[in-house]
Every structure is written in C-alpha cells, then in structure tokens.
Amino acid sequence: MASVQPLYQAANPRPHRPPRYWLALALGGAVVAAMLVGSIIDLVALRSTIVLLDLLGVVIVGLITFGSWLVIVGVDRRPDIRRRHLVVAGIALSLALGIWLLGVNLLYAGLNFAGVLLSLPTTGLALYLIRRLDYNEREPWRLILVAAGWGAVVATTLAIIFEAMWSFSIDGGLIPGPGLQVSTAFSAALLEETPKGVAVMLLFMVMRNEFDDVVDGIVYGAAVGLGFNFMETVVYMSVGGFGQWIFRQWLGLFLGHATYTALIGAGIGIARQVPGLGRKALTILSGFIIAVAAHFAWDAWIWYFPRPSDPGLLLLSIPAQYLAVDGPFFIAVAAMFILGLRIEGRALARELASEAATGSGAVLPQEVPVLVSPARRFEARMRMLSSRGLQGYLWLRRLQRAQLDLVLERWHRARLEIDEPLEAELRLRDKVLAIRYGVRT
Amino acid sequence: MPDQRLAEVRPVFRFIVALGAAGLVILGVGLLQFINFEPPGQHTGLQARILGFWDYDQKTGAITGDPKDHFKTTERLAAEVDWAALPPDLLVGGHWFLGGFALDAGGVGPARAGDFGPKPAVPLQPPSDRGTPPGRYTFVVERYSGLKPVEVLARASVLVIGGR
Numbered sequence: 001m002a003s004v005q006p007l008y009q010a011a012n013p014r015p016h017r018p019p020r021y022w023l024a025l026a027l028g029g030a031v032v033a034a035m036l037v038g039s040i041i042d043l044v045a046l047r048s049t050i051v052l053l054d055l056l057g058v059v060i061v062g063l064i065t066f067g068s069w070l071v072i073v074g075v076d077r078r079p080d081i082r083r084r085h086l087v088v089a090g091i092a093l094s095l096a097l098g099i100w101l102l103g104v105n106l107l108y109a110g111l112n113f114a115g116v117l118l119s120l121p122t123t124g125l126a127l128y129l130i131r132r133l134d135y136n137e138r139e140p141w142r143l144i145l146v147a148a149g150w151g152a153v154v155a156t157t158l159a160i161i162f163e164a165m166w167s168f169s170i171d172g173g174l175i176p177g178p179g180l181q182v183s184t185a186f187s188a189a190l191l192e193e194t195p196k197g198v199a200v201m202l203l204f205m206v207m208r209n210e211f212d213d214v215v216d217g218i219v220y221g222a223a224v225g226l227g228f229n230f231m232e233t234v235v236y237m238s239v240g241g242f243g244q245w246i247f248r249q250w251l252g253l254f255l256g257h258a259t260y261t262a263l264i265g266a267g268i269g270i271a272r273q274v275p276g277l278g279r280k281a282l283t284i285l286s287g288f289i290i291a292v293a294a295h296f297a298w299d300a301w302i303w304y305f306p307r308p309s310d311p312g313l314l315l316l317s318i319p320a321q322y323l324a325v326d327g328p329f330f331i332a333v334a335a336m337f338i339l340g341l342r343i344e345g346r347a348l349a350r351e352l353a354s355e356a357a358t359g360s361g362a363v364l365p366q367e368v369p370v371l372v373s374p375a376r377r378f379e380a381r382m383r384m385l386s387s388r389g390l391q392g393y394l395w396l397r398r399l400q401r402a403q404l405d406l407v408l409e410r411w412h413r414a415r416l417e418i419d420e421p422l423e424a425e426l427r428l429r430d431k432v433l434a435i436r437y438g439v440r441t
Numbered sequence: 442m443p444d445q446r447l448a449e450v451r452p453v454f455r456f457i458v459a460l461g462a463a464g465l466v467i468l469g470v471g472l473l474q475f476i477n478f479e480p481p482g483q484h485t486g487l488q489a490r491i492l493g494f495w496d497y498d499q500k501t502g503a504i505t506g507d508p509k510d511h512f513k514t515t516e517r518l519a520a521e522v523d524w525a526a527l528p529p530d531l532l533v534g535g536h537w538f539l540g541g542f543a544l545d546a547g548g549v550g551p552a553r554a555g556d557f558g559p560k561p562a563v564p565l566q567p568p569s570d571r572g573t574p575p576g577r578y579t580f581v582v583e584r585y586s587g588l589k590p591v592e593v594l595a596r597a598s599v600l601v602i603g604g605r
Contacts, residue, residue, distance in 0.1 A: 175590045176538050176581055179478030182471055214453050238575065238603075263460070270457050273450045283454060286461025293464030296471055332460055339453050347449070415446050 024205035028065055031158065031198055035061055038161045057157035060096045064154055067092035068146050072206065075142060100153055115237035115245065122249040123148070123230040126258070130222050133337070134215055135374040136344050137404050143203065143210055144223045150199040151227025151261070158195035163187055185299035189292045192228070196257070197264040197288055199224045204268045212408055214340035217269020218262045218333060222254075225261035229253065251319055255326035256298070262333045263291040269340070273417060294329040301325065348372055351407040351414070362432040363403055371403055395435070402432045480591075489533070489582040489595035490523040497564045504562045511600040514572045518599065519562035520580040529555025532585040533594065537565045539576055546578060551585040573601050 035058045067089040074085030127148060131138055166187040174180040200221050204211050211217070233248040248256070267287015271280040305321045308314050349372045355363040363371065370376045377400055385393040406428040412418040413425060447454070493508030497519035504519050512518045522535055534550020547566030549557070563580070567573040579598045583590035 173593060174479060175583060175593055176536060176579075177478060177590060179475055182475040182478065186468075186471060186475075214450075266453075267457050267461075270450060270453050273446070274454050275446045279447075279454065282461075283457050286457045286464070289468070290457075290460040290464035293467035297467055300471055300474070332456075336453055336456055339456065343449060343453070415449070417446075 020205045024202050027198065027202060032058065032062055035158060035161055038165055041165060056099055057161060060100050061154050061157055063092045063096035067096065071142065112234050112238045115234040118245050119230050119233045119249050122253060123226050126226050126253050127223055130219055134219050136348060137212065137408055139210060139216060139219055143207060147199060147203060147220050147223035148227035151196055151224035152231040155195040155199060155224065155228050156231045159192045162191040166191060181303065182300050185296050188299050189295035193260060193264065193291045193295055196224045196228055196261045200261065200265045200268055211272060213273055213344060214266050214269035214336055215344060217265035218337050221262040221265020222258045225257035229257040247318065251322050255322050255330050259326055259330045259333055260291045260295045263287050263294060263329065266333065266336045273415065298325050347411045348407055351410045355407055355410060360429055362406055362429045371400065399435045402435050406432055485592060487584065487594055490526055491580060491582065491595050491597045492521040492523055494518055494520055494599045497562060511602055514575055514601055514603050517564065519564040521562055522582055524554050524557040527554035529553060533582060534585060535563045535580065535582045538579045538581065551588065575601050575603050
C-alpha cells in the first residue's frame with residue numbers, strides 16, 4: 001500500500017520559507033562580515049596583540065551562530081535528525097566556549113571563576129522571574145538561554161571590536177574630560193545596543209511563532225541584556241572586585257542592560273503587530289533610539305551625581321543614582337509590559353470564547369473563565385494535583401498550554417499577522433484534543 | 442481592517458513612539474554638551490612626541506630598562522615625553538587615563554613646556570596599593586588654555602595585563 005502523506009504535514013515543520021529568513025541570513029552575514037573587517041582594521045590601526053582577541057571573537061561568533069542555528073533547526077524544525085544536529089551544535093558551542101575562555105584568560109590572566117559562580121545564580125534567577133511574568137504564554141527556555149548566551153558572548157565580543165575602533169578613530173582626537181566622556185558614552189550606548197538589538201531582531205525573524213507581541217519582545221530583550229550584564233559583571237569584577245557584583249547583579253540587575261535591551265525588544269514586539277511597513281519601521285527605530293538614549297544617559301551623566309566621602313552616604317547614594325537615571329526607563333518598560341499583558345488578556349478572552357463556540361472540543365465553554373485568568377488556571381492545576389497527583393497536574397498544565405497556543409494562533413490569524421498555512425491551526429487543535437483524550441502524539 | 446488591528450495595539454504603539462521622541466531629546470542634549478566641551482576651531486597643528494613607556498622606580502623617580510608595550514599588574518610604569526621639542530612657552534600637560542572610561546590615573550601639568558626639562562618621566566598612579574588594575578591605559582599630552590585642556594598634542598596606549 002502506498003504511503004499517504006498526512007494532511008497536516010505542511011503545517012509544522014513549515015514547508016515555506018518566508019523572505020524574512022533570507023533577511024535574517026543577510027543580517028547574520030553582515031554582522032560576521034562587519035566583525036571581520038572591524039577586527040582587521042583594529043589589528044592594522046592599533047598594532048597591539050590585544051586585537052588578536054577580536055579575530056578570535058569572529059571565530060566565536062561564527063561558531064555560536066552555527067551552533068544556535070543547528071539547535072533551532074534540530075529542536076523545532078527537523079526532529080527527525082535532532083540527535084545529529086545537537087551533537088554537531090554541542091561541538092561547535094563547546095569550541096566557541098573554549099576559545100572564549102582562552103581569550104578572557106589571556107586578557108585577565110586567570111578567569112574570574114568567583115565572578116562567574118557568583119553571577120550565575122543571580123542572572124539565572126532574573127531570567128526565571130522575567131519568564132514567569134509572561135504568564136499567558138511563557139517563552140521556551142531554549143530560546144531564553146540562546147538570547148542570554150548571545151548577549152553574554154556574541155554581543156560583548158561585537159561591542160569590544162567596535163568600541164576599540166571608535167576609541168582609536170574618534171575618541172583618539174578628543175580631549176580627555178567631559179567631551180570625551182560624552183563621546184565614549186555615546187559609543188558604548190550605540191555599539192553595545194546595536195549587537196544586543198541584532199540578537200532580538202534575529203529571534204524575531206527566525207522564531208516568529210514564539211514571538212507574539214510586545215510582551216515577548218520585552219522578555220527576549222531583557223534576556224539578551226541580562227546575558228550581556230552577566231559578562232560585564234565578570235569582567236568588571238576582575239578590576240572592581242565584589243562591589244561590582246553588588247552594583248551589577250543586585251542594584252542594577254534589572255535597571256541597566258536588561259532595561260535598555262527590553263526597550264529594543266518592546267519596539268520589535270510592537271512592530272510584530274502594527275499594520276503597515278512605515279509604522280513597523282517607526283516602532284523598531286523608536287525602541288532602538290530610546291534604548292541608546294537610556295544607555296547614553298547613564299554612561300554620560302552618572303558622573304555628575306555627588307559622590308559623598310562618607311562611606312555610608314556613598315552606599316545610599318548609589319541606589320539613588322540607579323533610580324534617578326535608569327528608574328524612569330525601567331518604569332516605561334514595566335508600563336509597556338503591563339499594557340501588553342492587558343492586550344493579550346483581552347485577545348485571549350475573545351478568542352477562547354470564539355474557539356469554544358466552534359464546538360470543536362478543544363476549548364469547552366466552562367473552561368473559558370478558567371483559561372482567561374492565570375490565577376484560576378493555577379487554582380485548577382492545584383485542584384488536579386490534590387485529586388490526581390503530579391501526573392494529573394502535569395497533564396492539565398500541558399492541556400492549558402496547548403489551548404493557549406491555539407488561541408494565540410487564532411488571534412494572530414484574525415489579525416492577518418501570520419504566514420503559516422491554516423493547517424498549523426488545525427494541527428494545534430488536534431494537539432489539544434490528543435492531550436485531552438490521552439492520545440500519544 | 443488595518444484600523445481595527447491598529448486600534449488594539451494603539452496604546453503601546455503611541456507609547457514607544459513617544460519614548461523614541463524622548464530619546465531624540467536626550468541624545469540632542471548630549472550633542473550640545475559635546476559641542477560645549479569640544480569647541481571647534483582649536484586645532485594648532487602642533488604635535489608632541491611620546492618617546493615610550495618604561496618600568497618606573499618609585500624610590501629614585503627614574504625609568505629603567507628598555508621601552509615596553511605591555512606591563513604586568515605588579516609593575517610600575519611611566520611615560521616619557523620629548524618636552525623640549527615643543528615651544529617652551531606652550532602651556533601643556535601629560536595625563537594618564539584608564540581605558541575608555543577616562544578615569545584620571547595621574548599626570549603632570551599644566552605648565553610651560555620649557556619648565557618640564559628635556560625628558561622627565563610621567564608615572565602612572567594606580568588607584569590603590571594593590572598594583573595596577575589590568576586594562577588599556579592611555580597617556581595624553583594636552584595643550585591648555587588657562588586651566589582647560591583644549592587640544593590633544595599626542596596620545597599613546599599601553600596594555601597592563603595580569604600576572605605575577
């Protein structure tokens with residue numbers, strides 16, 4: 001008997017390659033090419049052995065790009081050859097890590113293991129909390145970690161290369177003092193936010209089905225920023241000691257890089273949903289400008305704050321500085337996050353009711369009020385835990401997540417902002433029904 | 442239909458555009474600040490010559506050995522400038538800065554170039570007694586107008602790396 005291709009095969013993995021994939025490829029290629037040219041210019045112009053690290057950076061970025069791509073393809077697109085892709089990705093990422101550690105080791109003569117060990121739990125906790133806040137549809141850990149990893153290794157490497165070029169070419173002619181401080185602050189803001197923003201942009205282009213709206217943009221942006229902040233803490237602790245850990249991993253954990261890149265992510269997330277190319281460009285540009293401006297404000301103007309000689313007053317003044325300079329931008333991110341959750345909540349209520357009205361059985365009318373509310377979803381899972389044990393709890397959690405995935409897909413389809421075929425929605429509906437009736441898929 | 446789609450996300454759309462406009466204002470203030478501290482039209486064409494970087498003996502106040510392009514964190518170092526090559530009445534100074542952060546790490550001046558003697562060493566002053574923190578240090582020779590530096594006459598960098 002001839003084999004019959006299932007009807008839904010076309011849905012996920014997707015057979016169509018939207019133009020944005022090619023755009024993402026071009027963007028990635030441009031980044032690597034810029035790094036290569038930048039490293040060579042650094043090497044020729046600065047004539048210092050330290051720029052050899054820049055060239056190592058190109059290799060590292062290439063390996064991490066390759067490894068990340070294999071992970072995404074292996075996990076999301078081609079589960080049939082997952083093992084092979086993951087093994088090759090593991091080798092590529094390990095090699096990148098090894099070269100990177102060697103580079104850091106070379107520069108600072110002894111990797112700051114204490115810094116790494118101290119900063120991992122705080123950064124990990126921050127990533128966990130940010131992911132938890134996205135309570136309607138939590139982003140997959142693999143993408144959160146890819147985002148943080150790019151922020152930590154790729155974005156920092158890119159920043160080092162281009163800041164060295166700026167320092168040589170532009171700062172080289174400036175008088176040390178406030179003018180140079182402004183120039184350095186602008187270069188740090190522009191050249192650190194750009195590679196961080198590129199990471200969010202690539203996620204937006206390649207993983208569109210996991211990038212729903214402003215909420216997701218903020219989550220991914222903050223993850224990239226937290227990764228960057230992790231690396232910066234480790235490096236700065238080599239010079240500034242334990243105090244840097246307090247400043248960067250506690251006081252400024254959510255206020256510095258996490259906030260700046262969350263602003264970029266917010267712009268990209270809003271662009272996901274506004275109609276019209278002009279509006280999309282405007283939102284992405286606005287997010288980028290405010291991120292650069294926020295970063296610039298911190299680096300350029302923090303020096304104007306009074307520095308009390310009394311150690312107690314100095315300790316109190318530092319949180320005040322964080323709140324005064326970065327606080328307003330953090331509040332802006334929080335406001336957009338809350339607005340985004342409200343928009344999401346209203347859309348979920350509407351689409352859940354519509355789905356229940358179809359009578360497909362994927363969402364039952366009595367489930368709608370529960371699924372709309374995160375608290376009631378949790379309450380339902382706890383009831384299941386007490387009546388059916390852990391297995392029942394996990395089953396209900398899977399069911400709820402699949403139901404929310406389905407209605408978010410319906411939402412995007414209703415808004416004409418989805419490029420997958422309709423079969424994707426049918427497939428999601430089948431997945432919900434399979435979980436509900438205990439069919440192994 | 443596009444209107445309905447926009448209406449749903451209009452609050453966040455307006456919010457981010459307003460933030461973008463605020464960002465332009467912040468960057469505009471930064472540009473004005475930059476122009477204030479880097480006024481155009483100060484270029485004289487004069488150039489100083491930094492002869493190199495040497496190990497520095499704190500006790501004698503003199504440089505020792507051969508010039509180097511990098512130092513260990515445990516080593517003290519100093520720059521040497523050919524002050525005699527500059528017009529003797531020119532008001533100049535030489536200062537050390539740490540990396541891109543422009544943290545002052547010691548220096549001399551402002552004084553007339555003729556008052557420095559032919560080649561006095563300008564030692565780098567570490568911020569603490571624990572040695573010189575690793576990083577890229579920049580030494581800059583500046584021309585002054587009054588007490589304000591107005592032009593960079595020479596600049597060179599040296600690397601301090603870890604190690605015992």
